[in-house]
Amino acid sequence: MMKITLILLLTVAIMQSATADELSIESFEGTGALTFSTITNGAKYSIEWAPSPAGPWTNFSAGAASLDIIIPTNSGDITVAVPMCYRVIATTTNPEDALVINEVDYDQPSTDTQEFIEIYNTGNFAVDLTSCRLEFVNGHDASVYRTIDLSTVGTPIPAHGFLVVGNTSVVNNIEGAITIQIPDGSIQNGDPDGIRLVEEDGTFIDGIAYEGALPGTGEGSPAADDEDALSLQRVPNGIDTDDNATDFSLATPTPGSSNTVP
Numbered sequence: 001m002m003k004i005t006l007i008l009l010l011t012v013a014i015m016q017s018a019t020a021d022e023l024s025i026e027s028f029e030g031t032g033a034l035t036f037s038t039i040t041n042g043a044k045y046s047i048e049w050a051p052s053p054a055g056p057w058t059n060f061s062a063g064a065a066s067l068d069i070i071i072p073t074n075s076g077d078i079t080v081a082v083p084m085c086y087r088v089i090a091t092t093t094n095p096e097d098a099l100v101i102n103e104v105d106y107d108q109p110s111t112d113t114q115e116f117i118e119i120y121n122t123g124n125f126a127v128d129l130t131s132c133r134l135e136f137v138n139g140h141d142a143s144v145y146r147t148i149d150l151s152t153v154g155t156p157i158p159a160h161g162f163l164v165v166g167n168t169s170v171v172n173n174i175e176g177a178i179t180i181q182i183p184d185g186s187i188q189n190g191d192p193d194g195i196r197l198v199e200e201d202g203t204f205i206d207g208i209a210y211e212g213a214l215p216g217t218g219e220g221s222p223a224a225d226d227e228d229a230l231s232l233q234r235v236p237n238g239i240d241t242d243d244n245a246t247d248f249s250l251a252t253p254t255p256g257s258s259n260t261v262p
């Protein structure tokens with residue numbers, strides 16, 4: 001997970017003005033109002049203030065006013081009051097980091113015709129899948145036996161939305177979720193095997209190994225075995241502690257909708 005933290009130190013006295021900059025801080029008005037302009041990509045700004053540029057710096061959220069703010073995509077301008085000296089810390093993360101492999105059903109009774117992988121956007125902003133792919137990994141030799149290019153979806157996953165990559169009988173019965181169809185029997189049945197979500201350059205986003213450890217794909221200890229009519233699901237929905245054994249429980253499949261406690 002890549003996280004970029006930018007620190008912009010501003011020492012602006014009241015009655016001075018500042019112009020737009022790379023952090024989309026649009027104006028510092030003479031009244032002590034700081035305006036963040038509309039932005040197209042979600043970012044979180046923390047604002048700290050100090051009596052002088054030498055500090056000590058105090059986070060607004062720990063003081064009288066709470067100014068830890070997230071500016072939603074396409075929001076209007078947001079104006080906050082600031083004291084005489086302040087600094088702004090902008091923290092941005094790769095949008096794809098909000099995606100998790102949320103549910104996997106790789107094995108069914110008899111022939112496998114209801115396999116699926118559910119991807120969930122845990123974030124508050126839509127995520128473009130152009131640079132993402134799913135890799136199905138063979139536990140025998142850690143080779144990738146199938147790749148699903150998620151750019152073929154052609155539409156972003158909305159905030160708290162789902163993408164289901166599944167067999168015909170699964171995707172045909174889902175309404176309101178984005179889907180990709182894969183042939184029956186596409187997902188190997190383990191001992192062990194795994195699935196990982198990666199970026200274009202191979203950067204790991206999330207992964208699951210089942211029926212045994214699979215370094216480079218699984219996280220922590222492997223998930224339990226998928227038992228026929230059930231599926232492996234993150235419960236609570238979307239929660240990712242980076243330990244497959246902890247995060248995934250067996251429950252009745254819920255392709256395209258939130259996972260529920262059994």
Ligand SMILES: [Ca+2]
Nearest residue numbers: 106112187188
């Ligand atoms: Ca299978």
Ligand SMILES: [Ca+2]
Nearest residue numbers: 107227228230
């Ligand atoms: Ca199953």
Ligand SMILES: [Ca+2]
Nearest residue numbers: 206207240242
């Ligand atoms: Ca993870």
Ligand SMILES: [Ca+2]
Nearest residue numbers: 103254257259
């Ligand atoms: Ca689900």
